[in-house]
Amino acid sequence: MNIGGSGPVRRLLGSPESKHFLSREECVELFNRILSFCGGGGDTFVSIVSRWTGTTRWAHNHTYIAAETQTVDVQIERSIHSRGGFVQTNRIDDDGLREAVQLAERTRSASRTWYEGSPVDPDVHASITHPTLWSDATFALGADARTKIAHDMIATALDAGVNAAGTVTLSAHGHAVLATNGMSRYYPVTSVDCSMTARNVSARASGWAGKNDYDLARVDSVAIARTAVAKCRNSANPRSIEPGRYKAILEPQAVHDLVAPLVERAMGREMAEQGNGPFVYHSAETASKIGLKVADERLILSADPMDPEASFLPFDDDGTPFRAVTWIDRGVLRDLYYGRTYAVRSLGWETALPNSTSFRLSAVPDVAVISLEEMIANTERGILVTRFSHVDLIDIRSMLCSGFTRDGLWLIQDGKISMPITNFRFVESPLFIMNRLDAIGTPTRVFAPDLARMVPALAVRDFHFTSLADAV
């Protein structure tokens, strides 16, 4: 197929075919129809995300729903004389589009807001990278393939005498950004999300595993099921131990669950320079912590749409290209994202640095990484964490979060897993743990639907488990 070219899909949403999304040509045709309904000149910006999704869900070792949905989301922004109006619709028939345009123009007339957009953004014509995000084989799969995946995963649970609940989702999307200023982007993507929870018959033990990627060939569903089942079996009859500070061996998914709020909510340059978030710093040279050490010097936090293990859509919702960026390099904060308005007005630059929220957290190349098993073997007394759940940000300045351990928690004694233990509530900050590292593992792809995230296991000193939480 021609990645980034005309796209693999020619079928129109709403036609008799059961599985399709909008091609580049169809998006352009849709854009031209929108323009035909616009009156009074000005600029028009349109973002289109169309998606086919096939989902199979099961619980208690039995599939209870198999579904296919086709959705489309069209965002229309009209600006005339520096005043903008915005509307979102999923109706792409003529009447629906005409009504949406009228609403956008009516919004514009009701609003006195100065429109921040600019017709001279140099990123409009900048080329994008072309990561591999499409799998013909994955797109070709239907409900029968999802059923086969569910069947094999359920069989693993049945063999072990445990109950499984899980989801497998195959989808294909087309992302388009088109504007009268010349912006023209389109990119097709396939994706696979697969996860399973195994619980024993008494519902007193639980295990989980999951992964997402663009290609089903890169997601081993049976391995996911085996991991979930093994964690469930090894979690039976947990004992309670005292809450407190323990050395924690965080599996990659647990590290992800704690680092994700940092990447999603705290990496903005504008917020830092305006006095918010964890990267606020005031000196003669800088208004943020850019250039300062914020994490262990063995760590790198980066994002690259061309990352062969964690590629992602090469432009953001505005069509601005994502470039390879290193946010944290050897523990030093190197960059924070910013929009174009902030770049032009406050930084004196012409282009934005967008944040994809996909990321790779890894050790610097010259640092030895060790396996999870070695981390456990090197631990005299500690706790092995599968993942965290219900992580809430308490304090954005410190990035202090609270949440719960979930789906597998074990006490480590004398270098070995000694017993399953009751879940804990915790209070911790990703920035604190990134400064209390004993060891770093090799990054692996974790479960983060619609995103690409590579995260290592970490051995962390003095992780704060604050109280017992008896949910299973």
Next chain:
Amino acid sequence: MNRRTFVHTSMLGVAMMPGMARIGYTPRRPRAVDEPINRDALRALTSVALDAARQAGATYADVQIRTTLFEQWGATTWDSVPYWRVGGGASVRAFVRDCWGVVSLDGAVTDRDMARLGRDAVAQSRMGSVGAAGPLEWAPSPAVPDGDWRMPVELDPFVVSPNEKHDFLMAVVDDVTRWDNRISNAAARAKFIRDTRTFASTDGTFCTQQLFNTGGEISFFLGNRQAYTGDFLTPAGAGWEYLVNAPYRDRMPRWIDLALRHQNPVPIEPGRFDVVFGGFAAAELLNGTIGIGTELDRALGRYANDVGTSFITDPLGMLGILAVGAPSITVTANRSAPRGAATVKWDDEGVAPQETTLVNAGVLADMQTTRDTVPTLKAAYDRTGRPVRSNGCAGRPHASDLPGQNASNLSLAPGAGDNGFDDLIKGVKRGYAILGNQVSMDWQVLNGAGRPHVGAIFVIRNGQLAEGVMTHGTEFLLRTPELWKSVVTIGGRSKVESYGFVRGYEDDVLSNSVATAPITVAQLRLVNALEQH
């Protein structure tokens, strides 16, 4: 009364609304929008889908067609900005034996689309079947062959012009800003949803209904502190009148008094204290614990792999047995409640909701159910002679979402007497009062933490409301059954108010109302999470 007459009489009602002239807002004649639901066309579309499903071998099939308009306005002292979202689509659900097949399509649909959805839903059902669960059990419900209902609102917000909305919100912001010279900044927000739903099934049901949801917010800063106003204008099954009649002027003195108490807030003193929860805070507690925990699909483990399960781990075995609160705790669920944010005439399975008692004198009595889930409770229902019938909780945010449950409108039975918030405070010598909070529970809705909203927690000293408490880092820890067993006082009937909540995204229609009076909880554990680390 036809739509045009309704609009006209409603306009007269709005024109007479009290107080509006004082704030420089003049109601105008609404746009006489006449958008009748084309029921014949909808019936034809649904018939095509159901016929196709039948021909493909469906044991049962239903179809939903939705059009949802969402509008939101944010106003500050210098401008207002609107945002519109138009959503619509169709979905067909069918089963052949033991697995639901669901197919949906966004946007306007044609006969050809509907026939394809009907066929494909059956194909999904056939292909999706794995495991040995046996035939899908499906509770009966009386057919509604020709139902049509419009939520009784005085004025459809979507016939009010954008300019009028702008003028109204700007007038409110201006009025609040001028109220007190210590007010440094003010803002107002409004949101409106109009959701037109058509449902038809192979049981012979065909019904259409138009639902409304209106909510808003008024906020201001007194000095450099944000005043607490969070319990005002929460989402309700209401129209434009809910906004323009909102008695914010009556509330201003109270809001200013509370904001003054928060000018120099003190840190929380960690420990166990009696806590008085205002009605809104109590409603959030109820919604986030017993409310979510009694959703049967969740308790059955259908979402064990994502959002979670419930502390009611064995619904069938626990009905009539599990103590989830003090004997004073009785909770009912009712999606027919007037002005309820979850109120419908028929749910997403064509069921007319009925009130049910979820918790009776502290003991679990029923669950929030659908036709799809309630058969699992048959043995317990048979014991008490209750018919196996859904209480009408089927729902989903949009047609393209998978079928699930919509939280019901909940109600906590009031206590004896007529105590209100101030009376409950008089009964506490040393403790705290919370007017609004967010509750974050674990995946079993068992353990969790509550966080007071900004400016919404106060010291109680010798039965008096005293100074404000810093909200940053302040949490109370809870375990669902113990929390409700520790309720020592519930306010009286005349103090019950209804509050709306939205689950998920702001433009989702999965909202519900919770009616409670204030409550006092004994010896709740409060912590400073920032010091916990």
